[in-house]
Amino acid sequence: MKSAVRATHGPEVLGGVGGFAGLFDASALLGYRRPLLATSTDGVGTKVAIAQAIDKHDTVGQDLVGMVVDDIVVVGAKPLFMTDYIACGKVFPERIAEIVRGVAEACAATGTALVGGETAEHPGLLGADDYDMAGAATGVVEADRVLGAERVRDGDVILALASSGLHSNGFSLVRHIITGAGISYGDNSAELGTTWGEALLEPTRLYTTPLLGLIDAIGDGVHALSHVTGGGLAANLARVLPLGSWTEVDRSTWSPSPVFRVLNEIAGTSLESTEGTWNLGVGFFAVVDASRAAEAIRTIEATGIAAWQVGTVHTTNRPAGEFEQGAKGVDGGAVRLVGSYAR
Known part of the structure; x- marks a missing residue:
């Protein structure tokens, strides 16, 4: 999982994976005349129930990136970085790694750095095989280039x-x-x-x-x-x-x-x-x-x-x-x- 996440990192990402917060060097924004930050958040929805039903978890990560990052490009913004969140009844490391690899590969395909995330166990609230996921991303666009x-x-x-x-x-x-x-x-x-x-x-x-x-x-x-x-x-x-x-x-x-x-x-x-x-x-x-x-x-x-x-x-x-x-x-x-x- 860590190698997949690191593959999304350019020199702008500092500190690697596992910290309390992800760090992204924003000095590249100094080249913008008036940079506007664009942000979006979303989840995969009940599609995850089908992934759970057939025990196939390598595609829902791309769904998450598609739902989050593709909202940012609507205003003409280039994505910079993303974080994700997975809530589950029980952590099965191989399953979590499979999900996050999907997120990371889709982030790489969209030029987005995956700078951090969280996996939380919610026993008693979610069944052992249940999980839900969400994410948030940030991008940048010149003020005079905003689409709409x-x-x-x-x-x-x-x-x-x-x-x-x-x-x-x-x-x-x-x-x-x-x-x-x-x-x-x-x-x-x-x-x-x-x-x-x-x-x-x-x-x-x-x-x-x-x-x-x-x-x-x-x-x-x-x-x-x-x-x-x-x-x-x-x-x-x-x-x-x-x-x-x-x-x-x-x-x-x-x-x-x-x-x-x-x-x-x-x-x-x-x-x-x-x-x-x-x-x-x-x-x-x-x-x-x-x-x-x-x-x-x-x-x-x-x-x-x-x-x-x-x-x-x-x-x-x-x-x-x-x-x-x-x-x-x-x-x-x-x-x-x-x-x-x-x-």
């Missing part, structure tokens, strides 16, 4: 970046469907080509490095980013659009991956009914200048992530009908999904 709704303009193009699967949201619904259908996580799924447990534990895709590369490539052409997490597609996009703007996201531009279709078929529900819970194949939105959209797609796809145009931002009077407007206390733009998903 204030940069978005009429005519901007909205790009979707493909997800790797469910990521780490909506697993209470997933587990409800699986349990109700009498499916065991060790059962094979012919439609998914693996066991249910393996399919559902597909780790969250990491977007930080590709998106920082996009910002470097087209600069001011990137106006806003949205991480599609809790709340689903329309709500998360609405959060990064300016008040008074609107857009329609065209479902026909993509086909949700099999795991979403199979779960909805088992539950007897439609893909559209789960748009507020699951990402349905879109892990991030990028709002870019229309003249740079084609270049942005090429830049993202060069990293191995599929990207495509799903809509356009408008500031004219919006058409009649129901839109989702803002979310999580943000008075943002208005978004609705239209059309039918491609097969």
Whole structure:
């Protein structure tokens, strides 16, 4: 575990692993004109219950990094360092090491130093095989380079970046469907080509490095980013659009991956009914200048992530009908999904 953590450390990290606090040399920030620190915290949620059910713990660490660090890049910030926290009923050293190795490897992939963490035993509160995890990260961005709704303009193009699967949201619904259908996580799924447990534990895709590369490539052409997490597609996009703007996201531009279709078929529900819970194949939105959209797609796809145009931002009077407007206390733009998903 320690070797995996040390692999995330550059010369900025002082003191190694195991102290009461992690130390990070911030002198690099002296090169910024007006550095703003960005911070985020999150957990993996009930997805850990599936990891525990099949005794597979090497992917949830990446889920944690994806949920925490990829929120920082939304404002255009470069991640600096992260800490994690694992609460468990009983410490099994090999299991904890497996979890933390996953965190460390994902931190390395996003250029984030894992500078510390905590593992706490909670006997009597958690069962011996139970655990939960959370993390927090800090990044930095120049004040005049912060991305967000204030940069978005009429005519901007909205790009979707493909997800790797469910990521780490909506697993209470997933587990409800699986349990109700009498499916065991060790059962094979012919439609998914693996066991249910393996399919559902597909780790969250990491977007930080590709998106920082996009910002470097087209600069001011990137106006806003949205991480599609809790709340689903329309709500998360609405959060990064300016008040008074609107857009329609065209479902026909993509086909949700099999795991979403199979779960909805088992539950007897439609893909559209789960748009507020699951990402349905879109892990991030990028709002870019229309003249740079084609270049942005090429830049993202060069990293191995599929990207495509799903809509356009408008500031004219919006058409009649129901839109989702803002979310999580943000008075943002208005978004609705239209059309039918491609097969």
